[in-house]
Amino acid sequence: MTEPEITALLTRAGDDGGRPLETNLTDLLALAQADRSRRRARAGLGVLAAAAAVAAGVVLAPHVTSDEGRQVQPAAVAPTRAGFVSDNEVLRRCRPDGTWDLTHPERSYQVGDLVVLEKHGGTGKLLCQVPEIGSTAVASDQVYRTFSRSTAPLGTLCAAVAPRGSVPDLRHASVLAEAHAGNVAAALIAGADDVDYACAVSPPSWDTGTNTVSAVAVGSLYTASWERAAQGGGSTTYAVLAGQVDDAARHLEVGPAAGPTQTFPVGSGHVAALYAAPAEAGQSPLSWRLLADDGHLLASGTVD
């Protein structure tokens, strides 16, 4: 049986003989729209839940100083989110010393929102969750820990650390995939059209590390790596890889060419991987391999 014969055979077998279509296209469009709305709502629910938790004061209640000057737990303090807080007021509540600027002054903020402040002259950054009037902002790393713990806050964190101008406001965007390694987190954030955003964040107090959000074209993989000196000697190599890849991919392997690899899951073509391993002298560059269910190699490359 030749190829044209097989093709002809299948064409005959698939001939519907004029069988009418039963699909109502108006209904189909409505179904498609509902499906899209549902997926968007599902992605947004996480953000709303986090916002609601903040409003209830259960995620990150600001410390309150009592008349005696000691800190008390603000069990009775329920931050309200009614109304916006001006930029100057955000700065005053977060760092009243007057030497900081907002990274994103173009955005509007309410109590409970996450902001990034930059020291005048660009010598430092810190995170702040806009506190209630009369409350003291919590430490930058504590805010980071809270906002890197689960999907929706991680998306919020990525939106906050994103550079101004080159990346849109991602505060309400969906997190398609995320990964954590110690104090570092990575995420793939849904963008618009054919562009997503790869995000990598580390605690603000780290002397080195990365807090970055970069556009990544659908179908390609964003890669970046860096080293950080570990306490007590030695250093750790980190690599972040994120993107929308082949639907058939199930695993992403990352590691030096001759050495142990780390494997990360790929779901629905979305992947965010965070490689972390002790840095070794003379270590070969990291490479990655995208694998199908049965281990079939779909794509490979090196980490930039």
Add this chain to the structure above:
Amino acid sequence: MGRGRDVEFTEFAVGSLRDLRRTAYLVCGDWHLAEDLAQDALIRVYRSWDRIERRESLAGYARRTTVRLAIDHARKPRRRERPGPVPDRVVTDATADLGERDEVTQALATLAPRQRACLVLRFHLDCTVAETARVLGCSEGTVKSQTSDALTRLRAALGVSTERRSR
């Protein structure tokens, strides 16, 4: 964007639904299920509308999604409990054509779903071995062996059918 997308999507659905149903039918062997799968595929196309880079790739994306959905459906336990595909009859067909088509359909029904998918992707949708492997999430070697096995079984099944008809 929304209104333009809806109009474009509806135009695309009108032009491709029948083709997608045919593709799904070749894998699942059931016209009703095939139309459901084609609808599901179109819903996924709508979901990814902004992400599909070039419009000309829409048809290929929709077809591959249809095959993938048909394979996924075949993997579900409730599907395994059902007997092989039972071809629906089309009342407008000429009797001779119907008999021949039924024979081919029944021969296809003797194949495993992934074998049918290999044949459909390779010879109906004209995918390369590599493209077929990507759609099915397996190696190119697996595609080649599945295709070879499928053709052997298909020849055998059609041979039996021919013998029966000649009696």
